Amino acid sequence: MTVPLRAPEPIVVSVPLGSRAYDITIGRGLLANLGQRIKELRPGTRVAIVSDETVARLHLNAAEAALKAAGIDSARIVVSTGEGSKNYATFENVCEAIIAARVERNDLIVALGGGVIGDLAGFAAASVRRGLDFVQVPTTLLAQVDSSVGGKTGINSRQGKNLIGAFHQPVLVVADTALLDTLPKRDFRAGYAEVAKYGLLGDAKFFAWLEKNWQDVFAGGPAREHAIAVCCRGKAGIVARDERETGERALLNLGHTFGHALEAGCGFSDRLLHGEAVALGIALAFEFSLHRGLIAASEAARAATHLAAVGLPTHLKDIPGGVPGADALMDLIAQDKKVKRGTLIFILVRGIGQAFVENNVDAADVRAFLDRKLR
Ligand SMILES: NC(=O)c1ccc[n+]([C@@H]2O[C@H](COP(=O)([O-])OP(=O)(O)OC[C@H]3O[C@@H](n4cnc5c(N)ncnc54)[C@H](O)[C@@H]3O)[C@@H](O)[C@H]2O)c1
Numbered sequence: 260m261t262v263p264l265r266a267p268e269p270i271v272v273s274v275p276l277g278s279r280a281y282d283i284t285i286g287r288g289l290l291a292n293l294g295q296r297i298k299e300l301r302p303g304t305r306v307a308i309v310s311d312e313t314v315a316r317l318h319l320n321a322a323e324a325a326l327k328a329a330g331i332d333s334a335r336i337v338v339s340t341g342e343g344s345k346n347y348a349t350f351e352n353v354c355e356a357i358i359a360a361r362v363e364r365n366d367l368i369v370a371l372g373g374g375v376i377g378d379l380a381g382f383a384a385a386s387v388r389r390g391l392d393f394v395q396v397p398t399t400l401l402a403q404v405d406s407s408v409g410g411k412t413g414i415n416s417r418q419g420k421n422l423i424g425a426f427h428q429p430v431l432v433v434a435d436t437a438l439l440d441t442l443p444k445r446d447f448r449a450g451y452a453e454v455a456k457y458g459l460l461g462d463a464k465f466f467a468w469l470e471k472n473w474q475d476v477f478a479g480g481p482a483r484e485h486a487i488a489v490c491c492r493g494k495a496g497i498v499a500r501d502e503r504e505t506g507e508r509a510l511l512n513l514g515h516t517f518g519h520a521l522e523a524g525c526g527f528s529d530r531l532l533h534g535e536a537v538a539l540g541i542a543l544a545f546e547f548s549l550h551r552g553l554i555a556a557s558e559a560a561r562a563a564t565h566l567a568a569v570g571l572p573t574h575l576k577d578i579p580g581g582v583p584g585a586d587a588l589m590d591l592i593a594q595d596k597k598v599k600r601g602t603l604i605f606i607l608v609r610g611i612g613q614a615f616v617e618n619n620v621d622a623a624d625v626r627a628f629l630d631r632k633l634r
């Protein structure tokens with residue numbers, strides 16, 4: 260895999276899901292053409308844009324102007340910034356605002372924001388009038404490579420994250436990589452954990468490319484577009500083969516069983532962002548695979564070395580304020596949705612780019628491993 264000198268504008272990745280197939284377009288400055296694209300897709304449509312306060316301040320005017328230039332009227336629905344907006348009260352407000360804006364069956368919802376907005380607006384779109392079509396305009400790296408693709412939408416229950424939701428595919432994803440220029444570095448880096456994840460779970464060549472080119476991905480330009488396109492192609496392929504996660508799609512959870520437990524153990528606070536927890540979770544998944552004799556120590560070291568090189572945490576001691584003990588972590592792992600009838604399900608690796616689903620992991624083995632890591 261070589262570094263493209265100039266990305267063809269835009270890169271288009273198709274998600275082949277039969278009657279629900281859609282395109283992901285990736286490129287710098289694509290927001291300016293949003294109205295034109297929507298007009299081609301759905302002539303005569305009305306639009307409601309859902310965003311959060313931060314993204315609205317930075318990019319909502321440009322989105323509205325792009326729609327207006329194509330003669331499309333839009334209403335704006337702006338919610339508070341942050342994970343807290345994935346709750347019932349905000350979901351209710353968004354649904355009511357969509358109805359009040361007289362958005363009907365032929366119309367579109369546009370989710371302009373990170374994963375929080377994509378999940379919330381997508382679920383509102385799935386629910387109002389038993390399903391409205393929606394367009395994802397992801398504005399974080401995490402959303403461009405992960406949450407905007409694949410159709411998982413939802414909000415959080417008081418009992419756990421993402422427990423209320425629906426599969427609802429967007430009709431179009433427009434990933435404007437220039438929007439990431441305003442993203443705080445820490446959020447960009449956290450999103451990068453998901454980028455590395457695609458290489459580590461199934462694409463060793465891409466991982467080797469990232470080892471050489473990650474600085475250019477951070478800097479913007481064609482390497483960024485290329486990396487996002489590779490991730491979207493990877494996810495699109497997996498989603499097309501297993502839309503409802505009965506098998507292969509679970510591989511996308513590499514690093515997420517340990518990661519979610521750590522995130523929950525930090526109270527889903529700013530102490531540990533989702534992507535940071537995923538980086539740590541990936542490092543632990545590789546070490547746990549080593550502990551089970553599946554890989555060589557050099558492979559686990561290589562994965563962790565790259566994550567650490569970009570500034571992501573890879574050791575439990577990297578978490579500011581410390582982590583809960585092994586008992587608490589085991590309880591959190593057991594509560595995770597990837598647990599079936601008492602045995603733990605883990606995504607483990609046989610090497611870089613060779614993840615697999617292990618359905619039968621003995622809790623005592625995980626506990627022994629964590630005890631050692633926490634020492
Ligand atoms: N549906 C899925 O398949 C899927 C997959 C992974 C994660 N998720 C969900 O995604 C959410 C996390 O997504 P996220 O990390 O994008 O969080 P987020 O949406 O909260 O965005 C992170 C922060 O960046 C700000 N922001 C967004 N775009 C910006 C921009 N261009 N410039 C400046 N600031 C910007 C936001 O206001 C927020 O403060 C979680 O709720 C998670 O459950 C869903």
Ligand SMILES: [Zn+2]
Pocket residue numbers: 405453515533537
């Ligand atoms: Zn994730």
